[in-house]
Amino acid sequence: MKPVLIFLIGSAGSGKSTIGKKLASAHHFCYLDKDVLCNTFTGKLLEAKGYSPHARDGNVYYRDTVMPLEYETLLNVANDNLQLGRSVILDAPFVGYFSESDYIQHLIVKYQWVAVIPVVLQVNVREDVLRQRLQNRGLERDAWKLDHWEAFVQALEANVCMWENIEVISVDNSSDEFDLDRLTALLPMSTMPSSSPKETTGMGIE
Template sequence: MRYGSTVPTVTRVIRDRIESGRYAHGSQLPSTRELADDFNVSGATITKAMQNLAADGLVVSKAKSSRIVHYPEGAAQTERGTTTVVVAIGGLAGTGKSEFGRILARLSGTAMVDKDTTTRAVVEASLEALGQLASDRESDTYLEVIRPAEYRALLMTLQENLECGISVVVSAPFTKELADRAWCDRLQALVTRLGGELHVVWVRCDPDTMRTYIQGRGAARDAYKLANWDAYLDGLDLDMRPEIEHTVIDNSAGAPPLEQQAAELLARIAR
């Protein structure tokens, strides 16, 4: 990366990384050689930049030339006095995941990250660039190229919120992911490593409600499902549940309102 070769410029960029939490309080900075390669400068430039940061109290030198970030103010802002919470909401198409996520976020005041909202425009443009219909969600191109990238982007967004000390509700089908115990373990490890607390939710509903949801949103990507409803329904595992501890939310006709179920979930999380 080329930010410039002057000591003030390098000092400024490293300071920005510390104050933004990319270099967290108490963590060890990359070595002089690694930073010199990163900025395309000499080791002497990095050494002088570190001296500037040490003079400002942002870096503490330890034995064997290691340097530790000292920015407790950032850690205090990140902690906010409470545990950072991640609620990962999964479920089949048309079960009401996004609605439940929005209700949960509105009640709790946390960030809301929905897969469709976050990635749809990029997904559609990418599919068209690859010669597919923007509405395609069935081809190998989508399933093997685009979909994995969607979920990587979603987890990167989740991670950035956690690094900033912000609780987050993440909504996506997660049908493949939550059925994979190894993936669930990796998600749990990521959230734990960043000081968060993970809660997984699975939203379900009866087939009639599911179809009503899908019809009501009028999305082009659902055309195949609706045109082949019986075959689509036969291909679903309506009894699927995540391979990790989770809460089931029922959005079937006759079930308690989603807002009531969201409030009950938040009360359990707060205990």
Template sequence: MSTPTVYIIIGTAGSGKSLRARRIAHHLHAAYLDKDAMSSRFVEAGLVAAGYEAGDRESNDYYTTTLLPLEYDSLLDVAGQNLRLGNSVVLDAPFSPFLADPEFVASARRRFGWPAEARIKVIQIHVAPELLKARLRARGLARDAAKLADWDSYWAQHGNVTCAWRGVELRQIHKDTDEDDELTDDSNLLI
């Protein structure tokens, strides 16, 4: 059995991380774990049950302190299940609240039983602010409304965050145009 690898694809909403994560998972025949696909229905139901709008996330303390940690714990736990079976995994999530914590991955490895030999590769995608804003407008998701309504604050908090995680192989990708998605060969990210 080969050594399993965790590919963590991070970036702001609309950065193109899902496209990149799906390409890598397909190329590797790895498990593809998308945080939103795994938890959005539960998060929206939880927000509504607590008296909030279903798309009210980043500006909502209940979401950020109660639901968001559960989303990531579930994602990291399912990743651990796959890794212990010898399967490589591709994680598709922004990880924004955790990027400044140098020990985040080491803690996740311990908490969720990731094998010690598992490699961890992080690909962080940075997108020019006007491109990102245009993408969020174009996709028209309710959860992006608050981001667009207070764009300057959103960008200041999420736009130029650098991953500070220790114990990972980190690659940074900077994109200024949509053509960058079409021209990118992801195979060089897999090494």
């Protein structure tokens, strides 16, 4: 079976991590969260330059120097798993690369993903629900977003994924109902391993 590489994208607070973990658990995928993988060294690099370890939004040093290192690390770990034949879910915004229409093709060439099936799983959520979720989780890295809400929302609306030659599956996660089996049916089933018994989570599919 060909391994699947799922680019799980969506705003912070959209619930993409919950969806990704449920999907990975049901189908035994490797689940890689950029924040979990990189936050420790990212925080240290920011502090070394005199910034808060959480200063990402609007930080040019983070955007131009640290962020590329995060994504390189994430993709290198993903590649190791893909070369072993394991499907992978990448939980990361990828917003900084949305404008690069050939981004996926570049990765395919770089990592020689001849036998890999890439797909984008985009998680959407209503603005009011998103704001409430960010407030409820109370993370320091969300402070800028909440303090500059209009600018944050405008940036979300402006950042449209322009990647070419890749299937994009969109799900709406604004409600409290979500059918994992229905989501699975939208993915490349010919490459999916057998799932565990049917499971329903608290999210809805568009």
